[in-house]
Protein backbone atom coordinates (compact mmCIF):
# COMPACT_ATOMS: atom_id res chain seq x y z
CA UNK A 55 0.00 0.00 0.00
CA UNK A 56 1.28 3.53 -0.74
CA UNK A 57 2.55 5.60 2.18
CA UNK A 58 -0.33 8.07 1.83
CA UNK A 59 -1.82 10.57 4.26
CA UNK A 60 -5.21 9.27 3.29
CA UNK A 61 -4.25 5.89 4.71
CA UNK A 62 -4.73 7.22 8.24
CA UNK A 63 -7.38 5.28 10.16
CA UNK A 64 -10.99 6.28 9.48
CA UNK A 65 -11.57 7.28 13.08
CA UNK A 66 -8.82 9.93 12.71
CA UNK A 67 -10.74 11.63 9.92
CA UNK A 68 -14.10 11.12 11.60
CA UNK A 69 -12.73 12.58 14.85
CA UNK A 70 -11.01 15.48 13.05
CA UNK A 71 -14.11 16.18 10.95
CA UNK A 72 -16.31 15.90 14.04
CA UNK A 73 -14.15 18.36 15.98
CA UNK A 74 -14.08 20.82 13.06
CA UNK A 75 -17.86 20.56 12.63
CA UNK A 76 -18.47 20.97 16.36
CA UNK A 77 -16.21 24.01 16.39
CA UNK A 78 -17.97 25.53 13.38
CA UNK A 79 -21.38 24.82 14.95
CA UNK A 80 -20.28 26.32 18.29
CA UNK A 81 -18.78 29.42 16.65
CA UNK A 82 -21.95 29.97 14.63
CA UNK A 83 -24.12 29.47 17.73
CA UNK A 84 -22.11 31.95 19.81
CA UNK A 85 -22.22 34.43 16.94
CA UNK A 86 -26.00 34.04 16.67
CA UNK A 87 -26.42 34.50 20.45
CA UNK A 88 -24.86 37.92 19.99
CA UNK A 89 -26.91 38.64 16.86
CA UNK A 90 -30.21 37.73 18.56
CA UNK A 91 -29.41 40.09 21.44
CA UNK A 92 -28.33 42.85 19.06
CA UNK A 93 -31.54 42.55 17.09
CA UNK A 94 -33.56 42.64 20.33
CA UNK A 95 -31.61 45.76 21.39
CA UNK A 96 -32.38 47.50 18.09
CA UNK A 97 -36.05 46.63 18.25
CA UNK A 98 -36.19 47.63 21.87
CA UNK A 99 -34.75 51.06 21.04
CA UNK A 100 -37.37 51.55 18.32
CA UNK A 101 -40.16 50.38 20.60
CA UNK A 102 -38.96 52.65 23.39
CA UNK A 103 -38.93 55.64 21.03
CA UNK A 104 -42.44 54.83 19.76
CA UNK A 105 -43.89 54.28 23.23
CA UNK A 106 -42.20 57.43 24.47
CA UNK A 107 -43.73 59.43 21.62
CA UNK A 108 -47.14 57.94 22.26
CA UNK A 109 -46.98 58.63 25.98
CA UNK A 110 -45.60 62.14 25.48
CA UNK A 111 -48.40 62.88 23.03
CA UNK A 112 -51.02 61.90 25.60
CA UNK A 113 -49.23 63.71 28.40
CA UNK A 114 -49.26 66.80 26.18
CA UNK A 115 -53.02 66.44 25.75
CA UNK A 116 -53.41 66.41 29.51
CA UNK A 117 -51.08 69.36 29.84
CA UNK A 118 -53.15 71.39 27.38
CA UNK A 119 -56.41 70.49 29.12
CA UNK A 120 -55.03 71.28 32.53
CA UNK A 121 -53.77 74.61 31.21
CA UNK A 122 -57.15 75.48 29.70
CA UNK A 123 -58.93 74.51 32.86
CA UNK A 124 -56.60 76.63 34.97
CA UNK A 125 -56.89 79.61 32.65
CA UNK A 126 -60.68 79.51 32.59
CA UNK A 127 -60.90 78.91 36.29
CA UNK A 128 -58.60 81.78 36.99
CA UNK A 129 -60.36 84.17 34.60
CA UNK A 130 -64.01 83.05 34.66
CA UNK A 131 -66.39 84.51 32.10
CA UNK A 132 -68.29 87.58 33.13
CA UNK A 133 -71.25 86.73 35.36
CA UNK A 134 -74.27 85.80 33.30
CA UNK A 135 -72.24 85.43 30.06
CA UNK A 136 -72.44 81.65 30.20
CA UNK A 137 -75.03 79.99 32.31
CA UNK A 138 -75.01 76.35 33.23
CA UNK A 139 -78.07 74.37 32.14
CA UNK A 140 -80.33 73.27 34.97
CA UNK A 141 -79.32 70.14 36.86
CA UNK A 142 -81.39 67.00 36.47
CA UNK A 143 -81.87 64.51 39.26
CA UNK A 144 -80.25 61.17 38.50
CA UNK A 145 -80.82 58.73 41.35
CA UNK A 146 -78.86 60.10 44.28
CA UNK A 147 -76.94 62.43 41.94
CA UNK A 148 -77.58 65.62 40.06
CA UNK A 149 -76.56 65.62 36.40
CA UNK A 150 -75.91 68.21 33.66
CA UNK A 151 -75.33 67.45 29.99
CA UNK A 152 -72.88 69.84 28.33
CA UNK A 153 -72.31 69.86 24.53
CA UNK A 154 -68.85 69.09 23.23
CA UNK A 155 -69.57 70.56 19.79
CA UNK A 156 -69.13 74.25 19.93
CA UNK A 157 -71.27 76.52 17.76
CA UNK A 158 -69.65 77.08 14.40
CA UNK A 159 -67.22 74.18 14.70
CA UNK A 160 -69.58 71.33 13.96
CA UNK A 161 -68.25 69.37 10.99
CA UNK A 162 -71.23 67.13 10.82
CA UNK A 163 -70.12 64.33 13.10
CA UNK A 164 -72.34 63.00 15.86
CA UNK A 165 -73.07 65.40 18.64
CA UNK A 166 -71.20 64.51 21.79
CA UNK A 167 -71.84 65.59 25.32
CA UNK A 168 -69.91 65.69 28.54
CA UNK A 169 -71.82 64.62 31.62
CA UNK A 170 -71.30 66.44 34.88
CA UNK A 171 -72.53 64.69 38.02
CA UNK A 172 -72.33 65.35 41.73
CA UNK A 173 -74.03 64.08 44.88
CA UNK A 174 -77.57 65.16 45.81
CA UNK A 175 -79.18 66.87 47.60
CA UNK A 176 -77.15 69.99 47.01
CA UNK A 177 -77.07 71.78 43.65
CA UNK A 178 -73.66 72.83 42.26
CA UNK A 179 -72.18 75.39 44.58
CA UNK A 180 -70.71 78.63 43.11
CA UNK A 181 -67.24 77.10 43.47
CA UNK A 182 -68.39 73.95 41.67
CA UNK A 183 -70.09 76.01 38.96
CA UNK A 184 -66.88 77.97 38.42
CA UNK A 185 -64.93 74.70 37.96
CA UNK A 186 -67.62 73.13 35.74
CA UNK A 187 -67.54 76.13 33.40
CA UNK A 188 -63.72 75.98 33.35
CA UNK A 189 -63.88 72.23 32.60
CA UNK A 190 -66.35 72.88 29.79
CA UNK A 191 -63.66 75.03 28.14
CA UNK A 192 -61.76 71.80 27.40
CA UNK A 193 -64.50 70.79 24.92
CA UNK A 194 -62.63 71.50 21.66
CA UNK A 195 -59.56 69.55 22.82
CA UNK A 196 -61.70 66.65 24.03
CA UNK A 197 -63.55 66.60 20.76
CA UNK A 198 -60.40 66.55 18.62
CA UNK A 199 -58.86 63.88 20.89
CA UNK A 200 -61.84 61.62 20.20
CA UNK A 201 -61.81 62.47 16.54
CA UNK A 202 -58.14 61.88 15.82
CA UNK A 203 -57.00 59.45 18.48
CA UNK A 204 -58.90 56.16 18.63
CA UNK A 205 -56.98 55.01 21.70
CA UNK A 206 -58.47 57.67 23.98
CA UNK A 207 -61.56 56.20 25.63
CA UNK A 208 -62.43 58.95 28.12
CA UNK A 209 -61.34 62.38 29.26
CA UNK A 210 -62.50 63.74 32.58
CA UNK A 211 -62.03 66.11 35.43
CA UNK A 212 -62.56 64.91 39.00
CA UNK A 213 -62.90 67.83 41.35
CA UNK A 214 -61.94 68.01 44.99
CA UNK A 215 -65.35 69.77 45.20
CA UNK A 216 -67.10 66.42 44.66
CA UNK A 217 -68.19 66.33 41.06
CA UNK A 218 -67.11 64.53 37.94
CA UNK A 219 -66.98 66.08 34.48
CA UNK A 220 -66.68 63.21 31.98
CA UNK A 221 -66.65 62.87 28.20
CA UNK A 222 -66.52 59.39 26.73
CA UNK A 223 -65.89 58.24 23.20
CA UNK A 224 -69.04 56.12 23.03
CA UNK A 225 -71.20 59.12 24.04
CA UNK A 226 -74.03 57.13 25.60
CA UNK A 227 -71.91 55.85 28.43
CA UNK A 228 -72.89 56.90 31.94
CA UNK A 229 -70.03 56.80 34.39
CA UNK A 230 -71.28 58.81 37.29
CA UNK A 231 -69.77 60.51 40.23
CA UNK A 232 -69.00 58.19 43.12
CA UNK A 233 -67.04 58.62 46.34
CA UNK A 234 -65.18 55.47 45.27
CA UNK A 235 -63.40 57.55 42.61
CA UNK A 236 -61.39 59.19 45.39
CA UNK A 237 -60.10 55.78 46.42
CA UNK A 238 -58.45 55.22 43.08
CA UNK A 239 -54.68 55.38 42.87
CA UNK A 240 -54.65 58.32 40.46
CA UNK A 241 -56.41 60.45 43.08
CA UNK A 242 -54.29 59.46 46.05
CA UNK A 243 -51.00 59.59 44.16
CA UNK A 244 -51.72 62.68 42.05
CA UNK A 245 -53.08 64.69 44.98
CA UNK A 246 -50.98 67.30 46.80
CA UNK A 247 -50.20 65.07 49.80
CA UNK A 248 -48.26 62.55 47.72
CA UNK A 249 -47.35 64.66 44.73
CA UNK A 250 -45.66 67.89 45.73
CA UNK A 251 -43.90 67.98 42.32
CA UNK A 252 -47.37 68.01 40.66
CA UNK A 253 -46.30 65.41 38.13
CA UNK A 254 -48.59 63.36 35.94
CA UNK A 255 -49.22 59.91 37.37
CA UNK A 256 -50.19 56.61 35.88
CA UNK A 257 -52.88 54.26 37.07
CA UNK A 258 -53.57 50.78 35.78
CA UNK A 259 -53.92 48.61 34.00
CA UNK A 260 -57.40 47.69 35.05
CA UNK A 261 -60.46 46.34 33.31
CA UNK A 262 -62.61 49.18 32.17
CA UNK A 263 -65.91 49.45 34.05
CA UNK A 264 -67.68 50.18 30.77
CA UNK A 265 -66.36 46.97 29.21
CA UNK A 266 -63.93 48.67 26.82
CA UNK A 267 -61.12 46.28 27.74
CA UNK A 268 -57.95 46.92 29.72
CA UNK A 269 -57.21 50.60 30.22
CA UNK A 270 -54.57 52.81 31.79
CA UNK A 271 -55.22 56.26 33.18
CA UNK A 272 -52.91 59.22 32.99
CA UNK A 273 -53.84 61.81 35.61
CA UNK A 274 -52.54 65.32 36.13
CA UNK A 275 -53.28 67.49 39.15
CA UNK A 276 -54.77 70.93 38.50
CA UNK A 277 -53.86 73.78 40.82
CA UNK A 278 -54.95 77.35 41.04
CA UNK A 279 -51.84 78.79 42.59
CA UNK A 280 -51.39 76.73 45.77
CA UNK A 281 -54.92 75.51 45.73
CA UNK A 282 -55.47 71.94 44.52
CA UNK A 283 -58.64 71.84 42.42
CA UNK A 284 -58.77 68.28 41.14
CA UNK A 285 -57.32 66.09 38.42
CA UNK A 286 -57.71 65.97 34.66
CA UNK A 287 -57.34 62.44 33.38
CA UNK A 288 -57.58 60.38 30.25
CA UNK A 289 -58.19 56.66 29.87
CA UNK A 290 -56.28 54.85 27.15
CA UNK A 291 -56.82 51.36 25.84
CA UNK A 292 -53.73 49.15 26.23
CA UNK A 293 -54.16 47.71 22.73
CA UNK A 294 -52.23 50.49 21.04
CA UNK A 295 -49.45 50.26 23.60
CA UNK A 296 -49.41 46.52 23.06
CA UNK A 297 -48.94 47.01 19.34
CA UNK A 298 -46.10 49.44 19.94
CA UNK A 299 -44.33 46.91 22.17
CA UNK A 300 -44.36 44.32 19.38
CA UNK A 301 -42.91 46.47 16.60
CA UNK A 302 -40.19 44.54 14.76
CA UNK A 303 -39.31 40.91 15.23
CA UNK A 304 -37.01 39.83 18.00
CA UNK A 305 -36.65 37.01 20.49
CA UNK A 306 -38.28 37.62 23.87
CA UNK A 307 -40.97 40.19 24.58
CA UNK A 308 -41.14 43.85 25.49
CA UNK A 309 -43.36 44.77 28.42
CA UNK A 310 -44.57 48.14 29.49
CA UNK A 311 -44.60 48.14 33.26
CA UNK A 312 -45.72 50.41 36.00
CA UNK A 313 -42.25 51.15 37.36
CA UNK A 314 -43.36 51.70 40.95
CA UNK A 315 -45.39 48.52 41.27
CA UNK A 316 -43.81 46.31 38.62
CA UNK A 317 -47.16 45.42 37.09
CA UNK A 318 -47.43 44.67 33.44
CA UNK A 319 -49.38 47.26 31.51
CA UNK A 320 -48.87 45.90 28.10
CA UNK A 321 -47.33 42.76 26.66
CA UNK A 322 -48.54 40.47 23.96
CA UNK A 323 -47.88 37.32 25.97
CA UNK A 324 -48.83 38.43 29.50
CA UNK A 325 -51.96 39.41 31.33
CA UNK A 326 -52.07 43.12 32.17
CA UNK A 327 -51.64 43.59 35.91
CA UNK A 328 -49.38 40.55 36.22
CA UNK A 329 -46.35 41.32 38.41
CA UNK A 330 -42.85 41.11 36.94
CA UNK A 331 -39.53 41.13 38.70
CA UNK A 332 -37.24 42.96 36.36
CA UNK A 333 -33.80 43.98 37.65
CA UNK A 334 -33.65 47.61 38.72
CA UNK A 335 -32.69 49.99 35.92
CA UNK A 336 -29.05 50.99 35.87
CA UNK A 337 -29.58 53.93 33.51
CA UNK A 338 -27.97 52.17 30.54
CA UNK A 339 -29.31 50.19 27.64
CA UNK A 340 -27.20 47.15 28.57
CA UNK A 341 -28.44 43.65 29.20
CA UNK A 342 -28.86 42.68 32.83
CA UNK A 343 -29.15 39.05 33.84
CA UNK A 344 -31.30 37.88 36.75
CA UNK A 345 -30.81 34.77 38.88
CA UNK A 346 -32.87 32.64 36.41
CA UNK A 347 -30.54 33.56 33.56
CA UNK A 348 -33.25 35.75 31.98
CA UNK A 349 -31.75 38.79 30.26
CA UNK A 350 -33.41 42.19 30.61
CA UNK A 351 -33.21 45.57 28.93
CA UNK A 352 -34.70 48.48 30.78
CA UNK A 353 -35.71 51.93 29.63
CA UNK A 354 -37.73 54.54 31.43
CA UNK A 355 -40.58 55.87 29.33
CA UNK A 356 -42.19 58.36 31.73
CA UNK A 357 -40.27 59.52 34.75
CA UNK A 358 -40.87 57.38 37.87
CA UNK A 359 -44.01 55.75 36.52
CA UNK A 360 -43.51 53.96 33.30
CA UNK A 361 -40.78 51.67 32.04
CA UNK A 362 -40.37 49.59 28.96
CA UNK A 363 -38.47 46.38 29.65
CA UNK A 364 -37.44 43.61 27.33
CA UNK A 365 -37.46 40.12 28.75
CA UNK A 366 -35.33 37.46 27.06
CA UNK A 367 -35.45 34.13 28.90
CA UNK A 368 -32.35 31.97 28.50
CA UNK A 369 -34.20 29.17 26.69
CA UNK A 370 -35.81 31.61 24.28
CA UNK A 371 -32.39 33.12 23.53
CA UNK A 372 -30.80 29.70 22.95
CA UNK A 373 -33.72 28.51 20.82
CA UNK A 374 -33.56 31.68 18.68
CA UNK A 375 -29.78 31.42 18.27
CA UNK A 376 -30.12 27.72 17.37
CA UNK A 377 -32.85 28.49 14.83
CA UNK A 378 -30.64 31.14 13.22
CA UNK A 379 -27.64 28.76 13.24
CA UNK A 380 -29.51 25.99 11.44
CA UNK A 381 -28.47 27.17 7.97
CA UNK A 382 -24.81 27.23 8.99
CA UNK A 383 -25.14 23.83 10.65
CA UNK A 384 -26.70 22.35 7.53
CA UNK A 385 -23.86 23.76 5.41
CA UNK A 386 -21.29 22.44 7.90
CA UNK A 387 -22.96 19.03 7.95
CA UNK A 388 -23.19 18.90 4.16
CA UNK A 389 -19.57 20.02 3.84
CA UNK A 390 -18.58 17.38 6.39
CA UNK A 391 -20.54 14.73 4.46
CA UNK A 392 -19.00 15.84 1.18
CA UNK A 393 -15.55 15.81 2.75
CA UNK A 394 -16.04 12.24 4.01
CA UNK A 395 -17.37 11.18 0.61
CA UNK A 396 -14.44 12.86 -1.18
CA UNK A 397 -12.07 11.18 1.23
CA UNK A 398 -13.56 7.77 0.66
CA UNK A 399 -13.58 8.32 -3.08
CA UNK A 400 -9.93 9.37 -3.13
CA UNK A 401 -9.03 6.40 -1.00
CA UNK A 402 -11.03 4.04 -3.22
CA UNK A 403 -9.43 5.51 -6.36
CA UNK A 404 -6.01 5.24 -4.80
CA UNK A 405 -6.68 1.62 -3.78
CA UNK A 406 -7.95 0.78 -7.24
CA UNK A 407 -4.88 2.41 -8.75
CA UNK A 408 -2.69 0.41 -6.41
CA UNK A 409 -4.54 -2.82 -7.15
CA UNK A 410 -4.03 -2.35 -10.87
CA UNK A 411 -0.29 -2.44 -10.20
CA UNK A 412 -0.32 -5.65 -8.18
CA UNK A 413 -0.28 -9.21 -9.43
CA UNK A 414 -3.22 -10.89 -7.69
CA UNK A 415 -1.55 -14.33 -7.44
CA UNK A 416 1.89 -13.46 -6.08
CA UNK A 417 1.06 -10.03 -4.55
CA UNK A 418 4.20 -8.52 -6.08
CA UNK A 419 4.12 -5.71 -8.68
CA UNK A 420 2.79 -6.59 -12.11
CA UNK A 421 4.21 -5.27 -15.36
CA UNK A 422 2.17 -2.04 -15.20
CA UNK A 423 3.28 -1.58 -11.56
CA UNK A 424 6.92 -1.89 -12.51
CA UNK A 425 6.50 0.64 -15.31
CA UNK A 426 4.83 3.11 -12.92
CA UNK A 427 7.17 2.67 -9.98
CA UNK A 428 10.34 2.53 -12.07
CA UNK A 429 9.94 6.19 -13.10
CA UNK A 430 10.85 7.43 -9.64
CA UNK A 431 13.64 4.83 -9.33
CA UNK A 432 15.21 5.77 -12.67
CA UNK A 433 14.93 9.49 -11.91
CA UNK A 434 16.57 9.04 -8.53
CA UNK A 435 19.39 6.91 -10.00
CA UNK A 436 20.00 9.51 -12.70
CA UNK A 437 20.18 12.29 -10.15
CA UNK A 438 22.55 10.33 -7.90
CA UNK A 439 24.52 8.99 -10.89
CA UNK A 440 23.91 5.39 -9.86
CA UNK A 441 23.73 2.41 -12.17
CA UNK A 442 20.49 0.53 -12.78
CA UNK A 443 20.46 -3.14 -13.72
CA UNK A 444 17.62 -5.38 -14.78
CA UNK A 445 17.38 -9.15 -14.39
CA UNK A 446 14.66 -11.31 -15.92
CA UNK A 447 14.12 -14.67 -14.23
CA UNK A 448 12.34 -17.65 -15.68
CA UNK A 449 11.53 -20.85 -13.78
CA UNK A 450 13.19 -23.81 -15.37
CA UNK A 451 10.87 -26.45 -16.79
CA UNK A 452 7.87 -24.92 -15.14
CA UNK A 453 5.59 -26.64 -17.65
CA UNK A 454 6.73 -29.94 -16.20
CA UNK A 455 5.74 -28.81 -12.69
CA UNK A 456 2.30 -27.94 -13.92
CA UNK A 457 2.00 -31.12 -15.87
CA UNK A 458 3.30 -33.33 -13.07
CA UNK A 459 1.65 -31.75 -10.00
CA UNK A 460 -1.21 -29.80 -11.46
CA UNK A 461 -1.86 -26.14 -12.07
CA UNK A 462 -2.74 -25.26 -8.45
CA UNK A 463 0.65 -26.57 -7.30
CA UNK A 464 2.26 -24.49 -10.04
CA UNK A 465 0.41 -21.47 -8.63
CA UNK A 466 1.63 -22.30 -5.16
CA UNK A 467 5.22 -22.38 -6.41
CA UNK A 468 4.75 -18.98 -8.07
CA UNK A 469 3.40 -17.58 -4.81
CA UNK A 470 6.31 -18.90 -2.76
CA UNK A 471 8.75 -17.55 -5.26
CA UNK A 472 7.18 -14.11 -5.26
CA UNK A 473 7.18 -14.00 -1.48
CA UNK A 474 10.79 -15.18 -1.08
CA UNK A 475 12.21 -12.90 -3.73
CA UNK A 476 10.27 -9.88 -2.49
CA UNK A 477 11.62 -10.53 1.02
CA UNK A 478 15.20 -10.73 -0.26
CA UNK A 479 15.05 -7.31 -1.95
CA UNK A 480 16.57 -4.06 -0.83
CA UNK A 481 14.01 -1.31 -0.31
CA UNK A 482 15.40 0.63 -3.23
CA UNK A 483 14.84 -2.24 -5.68
CA UNK A 484 11.71 -3.23 -7.56
CA UNK A 485 10.50 -6.71 -8.25
CA UNK A 486 7.63 -7.74 -10.50
CA UNK A 487 5.95 -10.67 -12.12
CA UNK A 488 6.52 -9.87 -15.77
CA UNK A 489 4.12 -12.55 -16.93
CA UNK A 490 3.60 -16.35 -16.68
CA UNK A 491 6.59 -17.79 -14.82
CA UNK A 492 8.82 -14.80 -15.56
CA UNK A 493 9.92 -12.22 -12.94
CA UNK A 494 11.87 -8.99 -13.39
CA UNK A 495 14.18 -7.43 -10.85
CA UNK A 496 15.17 -3.75 -11.24
CA UNK A 497 18.05 -2.75 -8.99
CA UNK A 498 20.01 0.39 -8.21
CA UNK A 499 23.74 -0.19 -7.86
CA UNK A 500 26.85 1.70 -6.85
CA UNK A 501 28.92 -0.39 -9.21
CA UNK A 502 27.33 -1.89 -12.37
CA UNK A 503 29.30 -5.14 -12.02
CA UNK A 504 27.44 -5.88 -8.76
CA UNK A 505 24.35 -6.62 -10.86
CA UNK A 506 25.38 -10.24 -11.41
CA UNK A 507 26.15 -10.63 -7.70
CA UNK A 508 22.66 -9.44 -6.71
CA UNK A 509 21.00 -11.44 -9.46
CA UNK A 510 22.87 -14.53 -8.37
CA UNK A 511 21.91 -14.04 -4.74
CA UNK A 512 18.26 -13.77 -5.76
CA UNK A 513 18.57 -16.89 -7.89
CA UNK A 514 19.82 -18.77 -4.86
CA UNK A 515 17.01 -17.40 -2.68
CA UNK A 516 14.54 -18.62 -5.28
CA UNK A 517 15.77 -22.17 -4.82
CA UNK A 518 14.31 -22.17 -1.31
CA UNK A 519 10.82 -22.53 -2.85
CA UNK A 520 9.47 -26.04 -2.44
CA UNK A 521 6.92 -28.05 -4.36
CA UNK A 522 4.37 -28.74 -1.60
CA UNK A 523 3.60 -32.34 -2.53
CA UNK A 524 7.13 -33.83 -2.48
CA UNK A 525 9.31 -30.98 -1.18
CA UNK A 526 11.47 -30.93 -4.28
CA UNK A 527 13.04 -27.58 -5.24
CA UNK A 528 13.03 -25.42 -8.31
CA UNK A 529 15.68 -23.62 -10.27
CA UNK A 530 15.74 -20.31 -12.14
CA UNK A 531 17.60 -19.00 -15.13
CA UNK A 532 18.17 -15.28 -15.61
CA UNK A 533 19.48 -12.76 -18.09
CA UNK A 534 20.98 -9.59 -16.58
CA UNK A 535 21.76 -6.24 -18.22
CA UNK A 536 22.86 -2.80 -17.06
CA UNK A 537 20.55 -0.08 -18.38
CA UNK A 538 22.03 2.43 -20.74
CA UNK A 539 21.36 6.12 -20.18
CA UNK A 540 17.72 6.80 -21.14
CA UNK A 541 17.03 3.15 -22.01
CA UNK A 542 13.44 2.08 -21.40
CA UNK A 543 12.42 -0.86 -19.25
CA UNK A 544 10.94 -2.66 -22.26
CA UNK A 545 14.14 -2.26 -24.25
CA UNK A 546 16.20 -3.51 -21.32
CA UNK A 547 13.87 -6.52 -20.90
CA UNK A 548 14.26 -7.39 -24.58
CA UNK A 549 18.01 -7.33 -24.18
CA UNK A 550 17.92 -9.30 -20.91
CA UNK A 551 15.65 -11.86 -22.59
CA UNK A 552 18.39 -12.67 -25.05
CA UNK A 553 20.77 -13.45 -22.18
CA UNK A 554 18.01 -15.48 -20.51
CA UNK A 555 17.77 -17.62 -23.65
CA UNK A 556 21.50 -17.96 -23.48
CA UNK A 557 21.27 -19.15 -19.89
CA UNK A 558 18.57 -21.65 -20.83
CA UNK A 559 20.62 -22.81 -23.73
CA UNK A 560 23.66 -23.18 -21.53
CA UNK A 561 21.82 -25.71 -19.36
CA UNK A 562 19.55 -23.52 -17.14
CA UNK A 563 19.90 -22.84 -13.38
CA UNK A 564 22.25 -19.95 -14.00
CA UNK A 565 22.46 -16.30 -14.84
CA UNK A 566 24.05 -14.71 -17.88
CA UNK A 567 25.29 -11.15 -17.36
CA UNK A 568 25.12 -9.09 -20.52
CA UNK A 569 26.54 -5.86 -19.08
CA UNK A 570 25.71 -2.50 -20.61
CA UNK A 571 24.44 -2.03 -24.12
Ligand SMILES: Nc1nc2c(ncn2[C@@H]2O[C@H](COP(=O)(O)OP(=O)(O)OP(=O)(O)O)[C@@H](O)[C@H]2O)c(=O)[nH]1
Nearest residue numbers: 448449450451452453454456461464465490491558
Ligand atom coordinates in the same frame (compact mmCIF):
# COMPACT_ATOMS: atom_id res chain seq x y z
N1 LIG B 1 0.45 -22.71 -12.58
C1 LIG B 1 0.66 -21.69 -13.38
N2 LIG B 1 1.35 -21.91 -14.52
C2 LIG B 1 1.59 -20.88 -15.34
C3 LIG B 1 1.14 -19.61 -15.05
N3 LIG B 1 1.54 -18.77 -16.05
C4 LIG B 1 2.22 -19.54 -16.94
N4 LIG B 1 2.26 -20.85 -16.53
C5 LIG B 1 2.84 -21.95 -17.19
O1 LIG B 1 4.24 -21.83 -17.27
C6 LIG B 1 4.67 -22.71 -18.27
C7 LIG B 1 5.76 -22.09 -19.05
O2 LIG B 1 6.29 -23.14 -19.89
P1 LIG B 1 7.32 -22.89 -20.98
O3 LIG B 1 7.20 -21.50 -21.54
O4 LIG B 1 7.27 -23.97 -21.93
O5 LIG B 1 8.73 -22.98 -20.27
P2 LIG B 1 9.27 -23.98 -19.22
O6 LIG B 1 8.45 -25.20 -19.13
O7 LIG B 1 9.43 -23.25 -17.92
O8 LIG B 1 10.62 -24.37 -19.81
P3 LIG B 1 11.87 -23.46 -19.88
O9 LIG B 1 11.45 -22.04 -19.69
O10 LIG B 1 12.42 -23.68 -21.21
O11 LIG B 1 12.74 -23.92 -18.78
C8 LIG B 1 3.44 -23.00 -19.13
O12 LIG B 1 3.08 -24.37 -18.94
C9 LIG B 1 2.37 -22.08 -18.61
O13 LIG B 1 1.07 -22.69 -18.63
C10 LIG B 1 0.41 -19.42 -13.83
O14 LIG B 1 -0.04 -18.33 -13.49
N5 LIG B 1 0.21 -20.49 -13.08
